[in-house]
Amino acid sequence: MNAVNNVKIVLPDGAEREYPAGTTLLEIAKSTSPRLAKEALIARVNGELMDLATPMMTDASVEFISFEDEAGKRAYRHSTAHIMAQAVQKLFPGTKFAIGPAIADGYYYDFDTSENFTPDDLGKIEKEMEAIIKADYPFERFELSRAQALDFFKEKGQKYKAELIEDLPPDTVLSFYRQGDFTDLCAGPHVPSTGRLKSVKLMNVAGAYWRGNERNKMLQRIYGTSFPKKSMLEEYLFRIEEAKRRDHRKLGAELDLFSIMDEGPGFPFFHPKGMILRNELEKYWREEHQKRGYQEIRTPIILNRSLWENSGHWDHYRENMYFTKIDEGDYAVKPMNCPGSILIYNSRLHSYRELPIRLAELGLVHRHELSGVLHGLMRVRCFTQDDAHIFMLPEQIKEEIIGVIDLVNDFYKVFGFTYFVELSTKPEKAMGSDEVWNMATDVLRDALDARGLKYKVNEGDGAFYGPKIDFHLEDSLGRTWQCGTIQLDFQMPEKFNLSYVGEDGQKHQPVMIHRVVFGSIERFIGILTEHFAGAFPAWLAPVQARVIAITDRHAEYACNVVKRLEEAGIRVELDTRNEKVNYKIREAQTHKIPYMLIVGDKEIARDSVAVRHRAKGDLGAMLLGEFEGKLLEEIRTKER
RNA sequence: GCUGAUGUGGCUCAGGGGUAGAGCAGCGCACUCGUAAUGCGCAGGUCGUGGGUUCAAAUCCCACCAUCAGCUCCA
Numbered sequence: 246m247n248a249v250n251n252v253k254i255v256l257p258d259g260a261e262r263e264y265p266a267g268t269t270l271l272e273i274a275k276s277t278s279p280r281l282a283k284e285a286l287i288a289r290v291n292g293e294l295m296d297l298a299t300p301m302m303t304d305a306s307v308e309f310i311s312f313e314d315e316a317g318k319r320a321y322r323h324s325t326a327h328i329m330a331q332a333v334q335k336l337f338p339g340t341k342f343a344i345g346p347a348i349a350d351g352y353y354y355d356f357d358t359s360e361n362f363t364p365d366d367l368g369k370i371e372k373e374m375e376a377i378i379k380a381d382y383p384f385e386r387f388e389l390s391r392a393q394a395l396d397f398f399k400e401k402g403q404k405y406k407a408e409l410i411e412d413l414p415p416d417t418v419l420s421f422y423r424q425g426d427f428t429d430l431c432a433g434p435h436v437p438s439t440g441r442l443k444s445v446k447l448m449n450v451a452g453a454y455w456r457g458n459e460r461n462k463m464l465q466r467i468y469g470t471s472f473p474k475k476s477m478l479e480e481y482l483f484r485i486e487e488a489k490r491r492d493h494r495k496l497g498a499e500l501d502l503f504s505i506m507d508e509g510p511g512f513p514f515f516h517p518k519g520m521i522l523r524n525e526l527e528k529y530w531r532e533e534h535q536k537r538g539y540q541e542i543r544t545p546i547i548l549n550r551s552l553w554e555n556s557g558h559w560d561h562y563r564e565n566m567y568f569t570k571i572d573e574g575d576y577a578v579k580p581m582n583c584p585g586s587i588l589i590y591n592s593r594l595h596s597y598r599e600l601p602i603r604l605a606e607l608g609l610v611h612r613h614e615l616s617g618v619l620h621g622l623m624r625v626r627c628f629t630q631d632d633a634h635i636f637m638l639p640e641q642i643k644e645e646i647i648g649v650i651d652l653v654n655d656f657y658k659v660f661g662f663t664y665f666v667e668l669s670t671k672p673e674k675a676m677g678s679d680e681v682w683n684m685a686t687d688v689l690r691d692a693l694d695a696r697g698l699k700y701k702v703n704e705g706d707g708a709f710y711g712p713k714i715d716f717h718l719e720d721s722l723g724r725t726w727q728c729g730t731i732q733l734d735f736q737m738p739e740k741f742n743l744s745y746v747g748e749d750g751q752k753h754q755p756v757m758i759h760r761v762v763f764g765s766i767e768r769f770i771g772i773l774t775e776h777f778a779g780a781f782p783a784w785l786a787p788v789q790a791r792v793i794a795i796t797d798r799h800a801e802y803a804c805n806v807v808k809r810l811e812e813a814g815i816r817v818e819l820d821t822r823n824e825k826v827n828y829k830i831r832e833a834q835t836h837k838i839p840y841m842l843i844v845g846d847k848e849i850a851r852d853s854v855a856v857r858h859r860a861k862g863d864l865g866a867m868l869l870g871e872f873e874g875k876l877l878e879e880i881r882t883k884e885r
Numbered sequence: 886g887c888u889g890a891u892g893u894g895g896c897u898c899a900g901g902g903g904u905a906g907a908g909c910a911g912c913g914c915a916c917u918c919g920u921a922a923u924g925c926g927c928a929g930g931u932c933g934u935g936g937g938u939u940c941a942a943a944u945c946c947c948a949c950c951a952u953c954a955g956c957u958c959c960a
Contacts, residue, residue, distance in 0.1 A: 361889065451954055797917065843919065
């Protein structure tokens, strides 16, 4: 039995301790270990996150949370956001405060001020934040009634805060945090005091609408980040630099892969080297799809208005489509490939024995995207979907979806991507009944479960014609990209009156799925470029080897080496320019060519090449035949 | 589309009312070279586009276009 005024605290390792009621979490941490007290930012009490200043009045299980923990990071960053707001309040009196949450790598705060923040201002704000940190103000939590809270903010002219309070459910506990002369509406928890922050950094300013709605006022958002160690901040900044260094727009120009010109905003031009990449990807794609029973088709880019009305795109997708007129008739440029594919299916009668029919198409689609969202190859106005439509019997759905899941898995493995899966359900703007949607969603779930894949559910994020599974792959910098999707569709078969003749000799309606693996070939190339930092594996590399002659007298032999490798199907370049070897090596190196073959007197004497790999360096001399065999094997196995 | 910033040779950037500059890349010449930049020389720009102010505009003003960072949207 506890003494009446003691509370029993259970720690994660199972240890139980007793403290006088009213002992704060921080004091408990201190009594456990000084190190813990130093590192702990907040605590999880009976599963609920709390401030360390919270006094314990009842028995509880307590876990102290440091920056290592995701919840700790959020509290740390969120506290930094409050400090930034305090600094802005001091430097820019009269600023109205909106919201300031923690996000993936930091935090932001939205401000409403008459003047625009300049990079110079960010420096000033940062300085002020450092002063606030040095002052080590405690974060003090208190509660107010709704009326008191509204008065508090209205009196200060903080209309956004007042609006937030008015929109909260009536029974919400309104908590506030105060550090120094700054008070903010906030659910918390926060770190104990401003002095707990170490390295803070403001990243950039951007416009953001109040509540993300473009009809609302545009506020100024300052993004920042913070870390408990300077070295961690430096590492983070280095990672950002690395991402910049790998930017596919920059590498795409340097490696002469593609360009986007003023003459065609959002419509990329592929240069010869970029086309090699594309063609290799497509070659691999065709091989894999043939193996798995897909048949390739190609459908027109411009199709008649009535088709798009029938498919529902006219009603549901018009704002993203381009239109044209032919001989007085209305036509649209296809934003999706499915209607074309369906027309092919419908071009003749099908027996149940033929199903599933898998029609694959590398289809060029055009979509009108807002000018502000265009971004290199990642976000364009025309792109090639590696599409396929599978027409099948209802009882084949699960197996077909599993087949696609396996296909996607095999593809991503080749490039060294890990991935995760999301399941999206019925959106507001959708065709079809809840009943059909539920059934379709359940089938997708079943298929995922059958493969033991974990997934996250995105409510209301499906396509207008059916629910979908999305595959998000993670690149070498830890960023994620949505690429593959599988969309189940009970709507199109209905709209286009699809049928097959069943065992009973009657017409029945097939089910269809839409799916892509790369998503968009263009975007996938962008992702690959950044993933590999332009150093593509040999099978994809536009130039697989470059032969470098040391002096003029080695040019003829170099030329023969090139010819021999070309005959073996290797993409090879010759460099007999009148330059130093070092110069030529450097240039090949900056072009990220996998192999440099240096030839001089020694190599000529032995029919060999001195091999240098772009990453492994000098590999020494090798007989030409031996090198050829090794490289061909590397290409064949798609080695990374 | 919205907010803000930017736009000068192929690339990276300087110049900021009075005759357009540098480095790299390119071209020419010399050096004939062994694993990340040899030297010298030459050529290359209607300063994003269109208006306006001015004796004079790359420079100041306006509009448009494009790009970049975000917002919203998405493959």
